[in-house]
Amino acid sequence: MTLPHAASPVYAAGTKLEDASAALILLHGRGATAEDILSLSAHLDYPGVAYLAPQAEGYTWYPNRFIFPVERNEPHLSAALKKIDDLVAQVEARGIPAGRVFFGGFSQGACLASEYVIRNPRPYGGLLAFSGGYIGEMGSVRGPAGDLGGMPALLGCSDTDPHIPLQRVQETTALLKAMGAHVTERIYPDMGHTINDEELELARALLEQRL
Secondary structure (H helix, E strand, C coil), X not given: CCCCCCCCCEEEEECCHHHCCXXXXXXXXXXXXXXXXXXXXXXXXXXXXEEEEECCHHHCCCCCCCCCCHHHHCCHHHHHHHHHHHHHHHHHHCXXXXXXXXXXXXXXXXXXXXXXXXXCCCCCCEEEEECCCCCCCCCCCCCCCCCCCCXXXXXEEECCCCCCCHHHHHHHHHHHHHCCCEEEEEEECCCCCCCCHHHHHHHHHHHHHHC
16 A cells, blocks of 8 residues: 555755755645745755755645644654655765754644654754644643754744644743754744744754754
């Protein structure tokens, strides 16, 4: 049986992967496309970076809210995480080390990016999570499992986001810190479900710091 997302394409921008010295894997939100999230490359443009954006099958990485019990989002969630893992393997096979691999995403894509680095902790280049947090049922206790080795992370979200509970953003910040990440958290009053200019500037600064 073919796993969800296995046959979906990966879109690219910036430097070709075979010529790149760093990679930013960008993950789109529910109902969006890889091309949508890939447009962030225009705001985060650095020489030598390959921007890679996989497309979710059916425009969604998993079927239910990210704060539902994990099993209610399977097998799609595991398949989505494997899609990212395969992409990381392709990047590393081109000679780009984990310390120059970045993850970014918006909404469902931010949740997936956060979940990936927490489940697969290594000192990556960085995490850019716009309106998202780790995946799992609200109220469940989740402790650190691994060391992110000082990886910088940016978490930005509205305090009234209709899709992302503020509590989960704060829990994600706490968990990433407990795993050794250096986290910048920005909570914006009544911003809605979007990405603002300050977040883009902070994201640029994070990339600049590591590239």
